[in-house]
Amino acid sequence: QGPADALERYREVVESSSADAEVKGAKNPYTSRNGHMFSFLDRDGTMALRLSDELREEYGAEYPADPVIQYGSVMRGYVAIPPELFEDLESLTGWFDRSYDWIGMLDPK
Secondary structure: OOOHHHHHHHHHHHHHOOOOOOOEOOOOOEEEEOOEEEEEEOOOOOEEEEOOHHHHHHHHHHOOOOOOEEOOEEOOOEEEOOHHHHOOHHHHHHHHHHHHHHHOOOOOO
């Protein structure tokens, strides 16, 4: 679930957003909408967001868009949140809301 301070920050991002989302998962914290996971916190305390191709391109122009790897596999559609963005609550909340809005356009699972 990652370091306690990272989990606290992750919860703060979710609670500060305008999204109707909540942190789920005791061991592996994540958020989902309509059955689609769109953010999570890994065991190292790195947050990841799922973004559309367009949003990933926009995100990559501002922040490093390194691939997110979990259990040896690349998590397609996800970007890792760098430390400087993780500390910028206002900017990160904006990206979180955009992820939430986009994921809401996908058909429910």
